[in-house]
Amino acid sequence: MLEWLNNWRQALSILKPALEEQPAPSPEIPKTFLHPAPRKTVAKKLLSDNRRYKLAVDPLESSLFYRSLEGKIVSRSLVSGAIEWQSEESGSPLRVTDQILWAVESDAIAAYSTIDGQLLMRSNQLWLPGEVTDSRCDLSEQSLRIALLRVRVQGTPGPSHEDSAAYQIxxxxxxxxxxxxxxxMRWDDGPNFKPRDDWRPNLQEVEGQIYPSVSSEQLLKINRPLGISESAQLQTASVIIHNYRTADATVRIVLSVFSNQPPYSPLWEAIINEYMIEEGPLPC
Incomplete structure (x- = not known):
């Protein structure tokens, strides 16, 4: 009897094809916050916006956010330098409100939890022409405004064009x-060119707070190499951007973090950009 039952089960397994396991669908990323709430705190702007590198810090100055060489957003402990999380997609940090990091991600605006890096929101695809030139937070209107600009050079002596976009979140x-x-918009359109009145938003209407630069006296004591382009003096640390040139004509832009008290000891550093210098023939 037992042998017959086993034969019957084997016959059923042959007649019934095995079902292939379907991969679980990826969770849909929300376009707006699942739990809307007003923001009460905005972190200061760490460095000026008109740079290829973007940095942000949370209001408590516990974490520093930057774009890595691979293009990912990296969150690191400001003091220890320990990596806390890294984004899966390429992006650039903008500003922090409360515990939310706002970022430009491909052709969208994204929001991450500053604590664990959870992606909270990603907008629909937008027209983002180039580099972020300004970002301002306005708690009175509960809004974040960003402006982007791309300059297209047609060649010498051809005209240059600029494409601009601005968004309010x-x-x-x-x-x-x-x-x-x-x-x-052509730069050589001359004084007769009259764009419409709203062609560029007045971001100056929204006050933007920025950290002060590190003092010259402290920079001398830190003894960093030449090429310091920007710096920020926080309550807990000193943040410095500097660059140097290697033997193979590579320029490296380095993010360095120091303590802000004597002896101004180095805490950690990271390479955030590097590029080759194309050396052409010397002019006659």
């Missing part, structure tokens, strides 16, 4: 509202 819901997009 609701800090409560994460919803993105486009407030300006303009393509193809």
């Amino acid at each position: 609701n800090l409560i819901t994460g919803e993105v509202t486009k407030i300006y997009a303009f393509e193809g």
Whole structure:
């Protein structure tokens, strides 16, 4: 009887094809926050916006956010330098409100939890023409405004063109509202060129706070190599951006963090950008 039962089960397994396991669908990323809430605190701007490198810090100055050589957003402990999390997608940090890091990610605006790096929101695809030139937070209007600019050089002596865009993000819901997009303004259009009145948003209306630079006296005591381009004096540390040239004509841009009290000991550093210098023939 037992042998017959086993034969019957084997016959059923042959007649019934095995079902292939379907991969679990990827969770859909929300376009707005699942739990909307007003923001009460905005971190100061760490460095000026018109740089290829973007840095941000949380209001408590516990974590520093930057774009790595691989293009990922990295969160590191400001004092110890321990990596806390890293984004899966390429992006650049903008500003921090409360415990939310706002970032530009490909052609979208994204929001990450500063604590564990959880992706909280990613907007629909937008028209982001180039580098972020300014970002401002306005708690009175619960908004974050960013401006982007791309300059297209047609060649010498051809004209240059600039493409601009600016967006306003609701800090409560994460919803993105486009407030300006303009393509193809020529720099040589002359004084007769009259763009429409709203062609560029007045970001100066929103006050932006920025950390002071590190003092010259402290920079001398830190004894960093030449090529310091920017610095920021925080309550807990000193942040310095400097660059140097290697033997193979590579320029490396380095993020260095020091203590802000004597003897100003180095805490950690990271290479955030590097590029080759193309040396052409000397002019006659």
